[in-house]
Amino acid sequence: xxxxxxxxxxxxxxxxxxxxxxxxxxxxxxxxxxxxxxxxxxxxxxxxxxxxxxxxxxxxxxxxxxxxxxxxxxxxxxxxxxxxxxxxxxxxxxxxxxxxxxxxxxxxxxxxxxxxxxxxxxxxxxxxxxxxxxxxxxxxxxxxxxxxxxxxxxxxxxxxxxxxxxxxxxxxxxxxxxxxxxxxxxxxxxxxxxxxxxxxxxxxxxxxxxxxxxxxxxxxxxxxxxxxxxxxxxxxxxxxxxxxxxxxxxxxxxxxxxxxxxxxxxxxxxxxxxxxxxxxxxxxxxxxxxxxxxxxxxxxxxxxxxxxxxxxxxxxxxxxxxxxxxxxxxxxxxxxxxxxxxxxxxx
Amino acid sequence: xxxxxxxxxxxxxxxxxxxxxxxxxxxxxxxxxxxxxxxxxxxxxxxxxxxxxxxxxxxxxxxxxxxxxxxxxxxxxxxxxxxxxxxxxxxxxxxxxxxxxxxxxxxxxxxxxxxxxxxxxxxxxxxxxxxxxxxxxxxxxxxxxxxxxxxxxxxxxxxxxxxxxxxxxxxxxxxxxxxxxxxxxxxxxxxxxxxxxxxxxxxxxxxxxxxxxxxxxxxxxxxxxxxxxxxxxxxxxxxxxxxxxxxxxxxxxxxxxxxxxxxxxxxxxxxxxxxxxxxxxxxxxxxxxxxxxxxxxxxxxxxxxxxxxxxxxxxxxxxxxxxxxxxxxxxxxxxxxxxxxxxxxxxxxxxxxxxxxxxxxxxxxxxxxxxxxxxxxxxxxxxxxxx
Numbered sequence: 001x002x003x004x005x006x007x008x009x010x011x012x013x014x015x016x017x018x019x020x021x022x023x024x025x026x027x028x029x030x031x032x033x034x035x036x037x038x039x040x041x042x043x044x045x046x047x048x049x050x051x052x053x054x055x056x057x058x059x060x061x062x063x064x065x066x067x068x069x070x071x072x073x074x075x076x077x078x079x080x081x082x083x084x085x086x087x088x089x090x091x092x093x094x095x096x097x098x099x100x101x102x103x104x105x106x107x108x109x110x111x112x113x114x115x116x117x118x119x120x121x122x123x124x125x126x127x128x129x130x131x132x133x134x135x136x137x138x139x140x141x142x143x144x145x146x147x148x149x150x151x152x153x154x155x156x157x158x159x160x161x162x163x164x165x166x167x168x169x170x171x172x173x174x175x176x177x178x179x180x181x182x183x184x185x186x187x188x189x190x191x192x193x194x195x196x197x198x199x200x201x202x203x204x205x206x207x208x209x210x211x212x213x214x215x216x217x218x219x220x221x222x223x224x225x226x227x228x229x230x231x232x233x234x235x236x237x238x239x240x241x242x243x244x245x246x247x248x249x250x251x252x253x254x255x256x257x258x259x260x261x262x263x264x265x266x267x268x269x270x271x272x273x274x275x276x277x278x279x280x281x282x283x284x285x286x287x288x289x290x291x292x293x294x295x296x297x298x299x300x301x302x303x304x305x306x307x308x309x310x311x312x313x314x315x316x317x318x319x320x321x322x323x324x325x326x327x328x329x330x331x332x333x334x335x336x337x338x339x340x341x342x343x344x345x346x347x
Numbered sequence: 348x349x350x351x352x353x354x355x356x357x358x359x360x361x362x363x364x365x366x367x368x369x370x371x372x373x374x375x376x377x378x379x380x381x382x383x384x385x386x387x388x389x390x391x392x393x394x395x396x397x398x399x400x401x402x403x404x405x406x407x408x409x410x411x412x413x414x415x416x417x418x419x420x421x422x423x424x425x426x427x428x429x430x431x432x433x434x435x436x437x438x439x440x441x442x443x444x445x446x447x448x449x450x451x452x453x454x455x456x457x458x459x460x461x462x463x464x465x466x467x468x469x470x471x472x473x474x475x476x477x478x479x480x481x482x483x484x485x486x487x488x489x490x491x492x493x494x495x496x497x498x499x500x501x502x503x504x505x506x507x508x509x510x511x512x513x514x515x516x517x518x519x520x521x522x523x524x525x526x527x528x529x530x531x532x533x534x535x536x537x538x539x540x541x542x543x544x545x546x547x548x549x550x551x552x553x554x555x556x557x558x559x560x561x562x563x564x565x566x567x568x569x570x571x572x573x574x575x576x577x578x579x580x581x582x583x584x585x586x587x588x589x590x591x592x593x594x595x596x597x598x599x600x601x602x603x604x605x606x607x608x609x610x611x612x613x614x615x616x617x618x619x620x621x622x623x624x625x626x627x628x629x630x631x632x633x634x635x636x637x638x639x640x641x642x643x644x645x646x647x648x649x650x651x652x653x654x655x656x657x658x659x660x661x662x663x664x665x666x667x668x669x670x671x672x673x674x675x676x677x678x679x680x681x682x683x684x685x686x687x688x689x690x691x692x693x694x695x696x697x698x699x700x701x702x703x704x705x706x707x708x709x710x711x712x713x714x715x716x717x718x719x720x721x722x723x724x725x726x727x728x729x730x731x732x733x734x
Contacts, residue, residue, distance in 0.1 A: 278670075305732050306679070307675040307679050307732060308671060308674075308675055321674050321677075321678035322678050322679055323677070323679075325674060325677075325678060327670055327671060
């Protein structure tokens with residue numbers, strides 16, 4: 001049992017509350033605030049850490065994955081013991097946060113975010129932070145948040161680059177206004193294929209936390225509503241100008257929530273009698289297996305033929321086909337299969 | 348998106364495409380006839396009742412069941428098999444079954460064994476065939492209540508001798524339950540002539556109807572304990588489930604919409620339609636088997652003889668895991684097959700393909716010879732590029 005330090009005269013948050021943008025009233029609003037962090041890898045764990053330290057009263061952390069040793073380079077809430085035990089990330093994050101701040105409520109949810117549960121997850125949140133590792137879940141979050149009119153903050157980092165954007169439903173462009181058509185499965189880099197620098201991640205999380213705090217304390221005037229992009233290695237920086245929502249956007253313009261309706265999301269199926277799961281993209285894909293093989297070079301043992309690409313990953317094996325489907329062997333757990341697909345093929 | 352440009356060889360799972368008449372009958376039923384059969388006297392209820400009765404009569408005549416009332420509609424063959432097994436067997440009863448059974452038979456029997464039913468499984472040969480001497484030996488060894496067996500394997504298509512098995516069962520005081528999932532609509536199943544006591548059929552495979560339809564035939568004089576009780580529209584004043592068939596086994600409103608579609612399919616299969624389908628599928632199976640024999644690295648499971656099997660052909664290919672081969676056929680060639688264990692792990696143990704299973708090629712009434720040739724060409728390419 002750890003002892004809780006005494007907090008004389010509100011010393012805990014004093015430096016933050018001294019800041020003019022927050023003040024005592026802002027601090028109280030943070031205490032009353034509810035934030036959902038979707039995905040608790042690199043982005044999510046830094047965001048959740050900052051949210052907890054700043055005294056946000058209720059934090060829900062959702063993740064489907066388990067801590068692995070390759071996470072420790074950038075996923076700041078986790079340590080070697082978590083990786084050795086293979087603790088679910090949401091649980092490890094909640095435990096770590098509990099040690100940082102016992103005065104707030106942290107709720108871990110070990111789950112795959114799907115059309116079935118996303119609306120219940122976002123319900124009641126004041127703001128939702130994106131810590132996911134794939135575009136498909138972002139489109140799903142966008143649908144759910146726009147439908148429920150809950151602000152959410154997109155964030156992504158891969159290689160040395162990072163990108164982030166605040167979405168205020170019906171006021172600013174939504175994720176689909178900016179990126180109307182999802183990139184084809186298997187066409188984008190992931191942290192597993194291109195690597196990632198911790199600094200890029202931390203900068204994105206810092207942006208997300210700052211904008212979330214502005215929203216929670218009610219300072220909308222200072223929100224950064226640009227699509228922010230930077231590269232910490234190439235020294236690039238680009239802030240796109242603020243645009244209006246696209247009137248014909250399927251999501252925020254026409255209120256057709258195609259990802260929530262599950263028609264546009266990838267599908268998983270356990271294969272009869274085999275410790276294997278098939279993941280198929282939700283749209284038609286013509287995958288260039290050679291290009292994917294180039295990206296996966298060095299990640300694990302690779303075999304490529306005209307008909308398939310096979311990647312060995314320890315206990316798992318991914319067999320990817322030209323139509324974008326993959327058979328994930330070594331698991332019958334649909335969410336494990338979806339996670340591996342998102343990380344190595346990309347959705 | 349599907350159908351037109353796909354070579355569909357998964358008819359053992361469910362037949363596709365369905366005859367257009369099936370879709371038309373369903374649409375017609377929903378538009379004009381969708382009352383609740385047997386529950387009221389108004390026109391829509393009577394129309395629905397007429398459709399259900401017509402389909403029941405057509406199915407009875409198709410299966411050689413004299414009295415249509417001996418057929419109860421079910422959700423599918425699994426539902427019918429469960430109804431037969433749970434409705435008949437009691438602790439202390441003995442069942443003889445085969446090693447080629449689908450989980451629709453094997454799993455209820457496993458559960459019944461846990462509640463005190465003795466289950467003996469006769470091993471079949473590697474080609475899926477059953478030696479009747481083994482069955483006779485088992486029936487001789489101990490009093491047996493039921494022989495529960497498939498008519499044809501859903502893994503390798505091998506047809507089992509149900510008429511002879513029925514005769515043996517009866518000679519030793521046992522009843523026989525036949526799982527006709529792979530044969531109804533294709534092979535003649537004359538329950539009266541063959542002395543079958545209980546027959547389970549799916550509506551959505553060889554009978555070409557929609558999913559959600561099936562039936563259990565119960566021979567005259569045999570009374571099953573219902574596994575569900577409820578409204579039947581008959582003898583409503585009594586709390587006890589009625590004894591008369593089919594009400595006894597049909598509590599709750601049946602799948603009228605699906606039954607309307609099944610009725611349309613049966614009208615097509617009647618008058619020699621099923622025999623044409625069998626001739627067509629047997630020719631396709633022979634073509635497939637011949638072609639497969641010529642491809643190095645391909646191994647055909649089962650008898651290899653189209654006259655001794657239904658249109659269900661299982662293969663393994665050197666260097667390929669069946670699940671990957673199935674995915675490659677679909678991804679690169681748009682050929683839809685099923686790979687793996689086909690819900691019949693015991694059968695794969697019998698034919699020596701457990702645990703990886705096989706790729707199953709199941710042509711249907713609309714499959715063409717050129718589609719078989721395309722499939723053979725695809726398999727030849729894939730066998731060369733062993734994954």
